[in-house]
Amino acid sequence: MRIGIPAETRPGETRVAATPETVKKLATKHQVVVQSGAGLQAAVTDEAYAAAGATLVGADEALQCDMVLKVRAPNESERSRMRPGTVVVGMLNPFDNENIAAMAGARLTAFALEAAPRITRAQSMDVLSSQANIAGYKAVMLAANTYQRFMPMLMTAAGTVKAARVLIMGVGVAGLQAIATAKRLGAVIEASDVRPPVKEQVESLGAKFIDVPFLTDEEREIAQGVGGYARPMPADWIRRQGELVHERAKLADIIITTALIPGRAAPVLIKEETVAAMKPGSVIVDMAIEQGGNCPLTELGKTVIKHGVHIIGEPNLAALVAADASALYARNVLDFLKLVFDKEDKFHIDLEDEIVRATLLCHQGEALRK
Numbered sequence: 001m002r003i004g005i006p007a008e009t010r011p012g013e014t015r016v017a018a019t020p021e022t023v024k025k026l027a028t029k030h031q032v033v034v035q036s037g038a039g040l041q042a043a044v045t046d047e048a049y050a051a052a053g054a055t056l057v058g059a060d061e062a063l064q065c066d067m068v069l070k071v072r073a074p075n076e077s078e079r080s081r082m083r084p085g086t087v088v089v090g091m092l093n094p095f096d097n098e099n100i101a102a103m104a105g106a107r108l109t110a111f112a113l114e115a116a117p118r119i120t121r122a123q124s125m126d127v128l129s130s131q132a133n134i135a136g137y138k139a140v141m142l143a144a145n146t147y148q149r150f151m152p153m154l155m156t157a158a159g160t161v162k163a164a165r166v167l168i169m170g171v172g173v174a175g176l177q178a179i180a181t182a183k184r185l186g187a188v189i190e191a192s193d194v195r196p197p198v199k200e201q202v203e204s205l206g207a208k209f210i211d212v213p214f215l216t217d218e219e220r221e222i223a224q225g226v227g228g229y230a231r232p233m234p235a236d237w238i239r240r241q242g243e244l245v246h247e248r249a250k251l252a253d254i255i256i257t258t259a260l261i262p263g264r265a266a267p268v269l270i271k272e273e274t275v276a277a278m279k280p281g282s283v284i285v286d287m288a289i290e291q292g293g294n295c296p297l298t299e300l301g302k303t304v305i306k307h308g309v310h311i312i313g314e315p316n317l318a319a320l321v322a323a324d325a326s327a328l329y330a331r332n333v334l335d336f337l338k339l340v341f342d343k344e345d346k347f348h349i350d351l352e353d354e355i356v357r358a359t360l361l362c363h364q365g366e367a368l369r370k
């Protein structure tokens with residue numbers, strides 16, 4: 001197969017879907033073409049791709065392949081340059097029906113890696129985890145950079161400096177990495193999540209879990225989530241959580257919010273009145289901003305100061321660590337490809353495979369997820 005790796009075109013997207021490491025493996029069985037400059041923002045040179053066995057080409061040639069490996073969903077211009085029947089693999093927005101319809105209309109066969117089920121076999125191709133892990137780390141770095149005080153406690157001849165208090169809202173993959181990173185910097189950490197198993201994970205990292213007790217069986221049942229993901233909690237639980245969080249936020253120096261519910265707007269967890277009650281100079285990093293944000297005061301792509309609090313609405317934090325984000329993403333992609341090539345290295349779609357079935361968005365002009 002001829003496999004193309006174009007440069008990403010979405011503003012701010014610095015990652016690339018294949019690295020010399022993965023190209024080298026693909027090139028043993030396929031013809032690999034890489035758009036010249038595709039890896040530059042991720043610290044990969046054209047020479048490194050060429051040495052790994054790729055041919056450097058222009059954008060059109062990288063798109064006109066049997067299979068195209070992408071980070072982001074192709075835009076209209078990219079779709080129009082791909083041939084009908086092209087297989088596209090990437091983070092293709094499985095909840096965006098318009099985008100799926102457009103790809104189906106272009107007769108692309110599209111696999112969205114974010115849609116892979118959270119099962120053990122899919123771990124090595126779990127792009128949500130590999131990228132959220134990096135984003136959680138970077139969120140703490142951004143917060144530390146904006147925060148005008150020390151993170152660790154410091155005892156000096158000039159007096160003692162208190163450790164920063166960090167509050168993490170939503171403890172999935174990003175939240176766990178944010179806890180671990182803030183811990184390494186010496187902060188004192190508290191965290192909140194709806195899902196009960198998270199408590200043990202939070203405590204094992206040396207942070208304190210903010211317990212919002214379940215008052216009904218319904219609350220307890222919904223909090224279990226589905227397939228590892230959270231579901232929207234009943235309003236009364238959210239209100240009680242909000243009250244507790246309001247009190248903890250008043251003491252916090254840094255809040256990192258990561259709470260997401262697949263296919264829905266992010267839940268509002270830090271209201272304006274809570275921001276107004278925070279200490280001046282505090283920092284909020286709202287990692288949920290691309291899904292509307294966990295704080296209504298966050299502005300996409302900006303850092304704003306509201307009520308004396310710095311609120312960072314930087315989207316796509318993984319793209320700010322482009323080299324490692326690309327390295328892990330490219331390995332996820334390579335692992336996924338094992339499911340769609342048979343023993344003779346021929347492309348095939350095995351709908352009996354639950355990962356293939358879950359990730360396939362469209363095929364032969366038909367949108368398969370509605």
Ligand code: NAD
Pocket residue numbers: 117118119120122123126128129132169170171172173174175192193194195227228229230231233258259260261262267269
């Ligand atoms: P996510 O990005 O979808 O959401 C982030 C966190 O926000 C989640 O922990 C969620 O429970 C939490 N959240 C949602 N609403 C909230 C609210 N109102 N208040 C507080 N928190 C709220 O989550 P994720 O990082 O994709 O991880 C989801 C789960 O999947 C985790 O348990 C993770 O360990 C698990 N996982 C399993 C596998 C596997 O088994 N293969 C792989 C990766 C992740």
